[in-house]
Every structure is written in structure tokens, then in C-alpha cells.
Amino acid sequence: MKEQPEVTIQFQPIGKRVQVAAQTNLLEAARLAGIALTSTCGGEGNCGQCRVQVVSGSVSPLTEDERFLLGEAEIEAGYRLACCTRAWSDVRLHVPPDSLDSGQRLQIESVLRPIPPEPVVQAIPVSCPPPTLHDPRSDWTRLKEAITAQSGSTEITTSNAFLQQLPTAIRQLGWSANILWRHNEVIGLTPAHQKLLGLAVDLGSTKIAATLLELESGQVLSTSGAPNPQISYGEDVVSRLAYAQRNAAGSQKLAELVRQTIDELLLKMLNKVSAAPEQVAEACIVGNTAMTHLLLGWPVRQLALSPYVAASSEPLEVLASELGLRMAPGARVYIPPAIGGYIGSDHIAMVLASELDRNERLAIGIDIGTNTEISLRIPGKETLTAVSCASGPAFEGAHIRDGMRAASGAIEKVRLTPQGVQIETVDHEPPIGFCGSGILDAIAELYRAGYLLPNGRFNRQRLALLGNSEPRFVFVPADKSGNGREIALTQKDINEIQLAKGAIHAGMKILLETNQIAPEAVEEVIVAGAFGSYISLPSAVQIGLFPPLPHARYRQVGNAAAIGAQWMLLSQSARRRAEEIARRTHYLELSTVPKFNLYFAHAMHFPVHSEKN
């Protein structure tokens, strides 16, 4: 292949420049410049999110995808899709704020109870005499004998990682220190007075939530969060799996990105509380099965293709150093068990922390995301049943024309009143798009007010009154929005939400029916996760996402998966219980239920409410 000359790509108003070979596409150039452009489809030319404006320079001609996805006015103004555009010369670009993937609101709080700590790592104070010419025992032998003298243990092991640090550390500490003791293994060494810390991580496909805790007291010292950096390689999990598989170094790249982010979050929290990495004795990371595979560097092909088999769904303890996490030298990361290819350790963590497995009432636990997991608990019955619904990323704002994640300026609440449209945005910034809870509200309101028919079509007579030529409902006109573009819901957007809520509703129905439970018999619905915590329940019931139960039966618990990760970090019995939940949960594969498609079809319609709830 002919060598391409180098060109410079300049990104404004961020002011970043990057040198790339001519013919490089602009999305790749942005990645190289460290600019995270939103790209739901991972650069396939399908989502239309990576809009950039070419200010100067020569680029490849418009593609068909771009003509399809960009408006005429935008094309006129020089807007392009970064993934479809190749640089032919030096290029200067303007990046509009809504193409930037940052400033996302990260939900990290919860209402669930703390757990009594019972950590797997203990600090044992030891001191030993310094070596002399008459006592030249090795450092390790000396330490081991001191431990035996202190604790009575004789079976003591360690790792090379610890021995690499031992001679320097023990001398710095003056032969008197706390050893970090984990199942007869010495994994680290800290000054005698220092507390042991632990790291709990909820590794989501859109965001990563990390918490630093004190292992002995269970006290939360600091929390931190970041968007999952893999987003630039595809917003939905399947796009990322495809990337990992297509590109030679792809899965390594995705693993590194996420490991680095977790390490950075940890370091940030340590700095905040003035602690050292050596104090961090243990970690627990939960995530869906795909995220866990990508974190651990496991092959993903067999996971992405039918019959969707995980490399392992057993619990695992892996060396923190192997994941590039700066912790105590021999520290481990606990990866909880999963249930099959579709239900990950994050759902186990959610069941654990919301105590669904011990609920005395007939209860379901639901965590809404790109895949929505639902578990059913029947009191007195040994097994829980779980389903996974392919709800898609619509509730996260993806595949929606004016959709976005819950960042500044996202419309999160909508009311239609006789006075007109009322909206609330994240951070009270001027509106630039809808996040999931806003879309849900908007559709519920359109349906309530008669703009949408039960089959999800716009009521064209009602729309005509508003002077719209194409079927869409404008919530914010261009001159009132934060980015000069109107914010509307189109028929296609409604379709996407119908698909999402239809999948969830049908999944829930089959879950209940298979267990011979009538929907009204459900005594408690535990709603977990970011989207589930912000949505308005009346809106969710209005469009038929949730069954029409009295609102008192719903409990929104926040990020239960993150709390579950903390529990498993802190407590060995929580780990045993998680392992028991995994064993006791029966996975029901929806695609093998013949009635699924029909239920799905019915569930896509909006319910006709006979009475108000």
C-alpha cells in the first residue's frame, strides 16, 4: 500500500490538534486526539451522532448514509458525520457540544442498607528483629516466623509480586508493620497504624461507578464515576463485541481503556483521602457478562453468537496487578458469578443488595438497561427465575433522533399543560435533547393528551392542528433550544420506544406466566439502575412499560448493583450468598418461548386505561 502523507486535524472549540495519515476518517482522528465523539453505532455510519462541521480543508465526498442522516440545512452548513468523512488535506473542524460525549450525570447514591463487614483481608501487626551477621535469615523467613509467633499460623504463602517489594518496604517501616493477610497468604505490608481500604466498582456499559471503602468499618470514604471509555467504540455492547472481534488488537484496546479508567478513578479517590495504593487490599468488580469478558480480556466471539456462551460464569479471584490496578502487591479482584451469557454479576449484585432473594413478599426486581434483567422471587420457593430482555439502548437516549444521555441540558421531565409544553433539564441548562426519563415522560404525555394512538402512531388530525407537515411533535423549537436545532419526537423515535418497552413488558409477562403468577399478585416491584431511578412511575405505567399496580408497590432503589459490589467487597458471607443466588437462579431463555413474538407484538401497543391509577 502507498504511504499516505500526514495531515493535521484541528478540533474547535476544544483546540486540540492531531497528526494523522491522509485518508484517515475523522472519527478515528478524534479518538487519536483523545476527543470522545458520541457514536452509538461505533463508526458504522448508522446513528448520525458524530456530527462535525468542516470549517476548512478538503475531505472525501458525502456518502449515502450521510445524505440519509443529515438534514439539508446541515449539509449546506458543512456538517458531516465524522465516521464517514476522510481527511484529504489539513482540516479544521467545529465540534458541536452535543456531539461530545462528556459531562454525563453519574448516579452513585442509593437507599439500601449497609452490611456488617467481614473482610477477606485482615491487617495483622508484626514486628521482627532486624537481620545481623549472626541472624542472616531471609526477609521472608524472618517475616513468616514473626507471623507464626503472632498468630499461630504455620502455613504461610506469598507471591512473587509481594517479595519484589518486601526488602525495601520492611526496612522503610523499621521491621514493624501490618501485614495484609488473606487466606494464609501475605499480600502486602503497610505502616502499623494504617487502615485497610477496598475498591468496589459497578462496571456498566455506559458508566463506571467506583467507591473506596474502609474494609474493617465498611465506611464509604469516597465515590467517583466516569463514562465508560469504550463508548467511543460503540455505545451498545454488541457493537463493542464486534469491534473487539474485527480488529486484531481490538479486545486488548477495550480491556486497557476500561482498566485504565478504573485505575484512574481509584487514584483520584486515594488522593482525595490522602491514602496510598498499598493500603488497597481488595476489590470487587461487577458488570454484565460482556463487560466482564472485555475487562478480563476473554474472547467474546462465542458470547456474541448463538447460543451465547460465556467463557466462565463462576466466581473468580484475579490479581489486581494483572488488571493494571495499583493496589497492594498481592491484592485480588473478586469477580462475582454470573448466570449464563445474558445475566451478569451486576444483576446478581442487584438481587443481593435489594435482598430480593430473601423478600417475604412476591416480588420482582428489574434493572433497565440495553439488556433489561428481571428476576422473580416467590416466597417459600427455593429458586428465583430470571429473564433478560433485549430492550435496546433507546431508554439511554440512543437511536432517538434528539436523544442523549443524562448530561447537562438533557430534558428529563416533560408535562403537556393547557399553557403548553413544560420541561425540566439536567442542571437547568438550555435544552439540547432528551434523556431516557424525558423520552418516557414525553411519550406518556403525548399519549395521555391524545397525540398518540394506542398503536403508537401519531394522531395526524391532532398533529395537523400544530402545523406539522411530517409526523413529529416539536417540544422545543430551534430558536429556544441550546444548540439551534429543534427538539422533537418523530414517529421513528416512538417506534424505538415501543420496541424497548414491548420487549420488557413481554419478558415480564412470560416470566410471571411461566410461574403461574397473575400480574396483580405481584406485591413488590424493585426498580434499580440509573434510568429506573429517575423515571416517573406514572409515565412508565401510562405507556405500559410497567404493569398498572398501585404505586406503593413500586420501590426505586437507585444503583443496587453498585451497593451489591460493596457488600461483596466487604463481606465474605455476602460473597457466599451471591454464589448461592447464582446457583439458585433459573434462567429462562425468552427466545425459546413460542408465544414470545405474539406477546411482544401486543406489548408494543400502549395500554388502553379504563381507570386512572
Add this chain to the structure above:
Amino acid sequence: MSQELIQAITEMREEDALKITQQMLDAGKDPLEVLEACRQAMEVIGKRFEAGDCFIPELILAGEMLRQVSDLIKPRLQKEATQKKHGKVVIGTVEGDIHDIAKDIVAFMLDVNGFEVTDLGVDVPPAKFVEATKETGAKVVALSGFLTLAYDPMKATVEALKAAGLNDVKVMIGGGQIDEQIRQFTGADGWGRDAMAAVKMANAWYGVN
């Protein structure tokens, strides 16, 4: 009565559609007349779908209704009386993918539009497509795939058909995010966004007006 049946189907009134069918049969109407009404009803629904006036649920529900209607009339259909078909189509979801909804809709729309459809189901390996195409003598093969990862098996299936000497067989692909670029990648002859596009392609390839 045909009109009533068409109306019942297009308005998704499943019970009425079955009742009217039974009445038509009891009154000694030609089963082919019932089938023709079904075809016309599907044409209406197909047009509404294209215009955005209905969506996937209607296609699935109509498909289910028509399955039940044809179960009712099948025993009365004499072999020689069956409609003349335009041609044969082999369809399936490619290896590694189990998504069936879109595939079922396409198979069904091809069927009611006068094609003899052999549906191989989901997760179909290339060899099975080759075998069925040879066996039926179909000149059109339709590959469905929802996952991005379905593109490789699509390409493999197109190659397998060529390798088996089935060079005059046309292949269409559809599902999920497929576009012209993917068509080129897989080597297929055509692609479409929905079931109506599939019918148009099959019509064009078989020279149906």
C-alpha cells in the same frame, strides 16, 4: 363477505377474522376467495407499514391471524386448486444469530405475495442454505441477520452458494443495520430495510409485474 374479512384483518380483529372465515367456508365459498381476501388485506397493511401508518406489531399480529385463517381453509384446499406461485424463495436467519421476528415477517409477506417460501429457521449454517436451494431449485435466497456479527456468516453463505455452482441464484440480505456497504461486503445482490422491499426485489428478480 370478502370485504368484511379484509376489514377485520386490517383492523386487527382476530376473532372476527376467524369467525368470518368460518362463515365464508360454511356458506360454501371457494377457499381461494378467502386467500385472495387475505392477500388484499396484507397489501393494505403493507402499504400502511410503508407509509408509517402501522408498525411491527401489526405485521406480527396479521401474520398470526393469517396463520390461523390458513389452518382453517387448508383442509378444504385441493392440491391442484392452490394458487399459482411466482417462484421459490429460500429464507433463514444466518448462522450465529437467532433473531426471528424480522425474518418471519419477510417470509410471511413473500408467501402472501405469491412466492413459495422455504423457511429454514434461525442459526442456519451456509451448507444448509446451499442444500435447500439445490433441493427446491429456488432462484432467490433471503438472508436475515440482526447482529452486526451476522455480516460475516452472510458473506460466507453467499460464497458457499457460489462455490456450489449456484451462480444464477440471487441473494438478498436484510435486518438490523444493513445498508449498501454491507451488501457490497457480503457480495449479496440486493438489500432492503423491510419486508416490502423484499417483496419488491423478489418480484423484480422473478420478473413479476
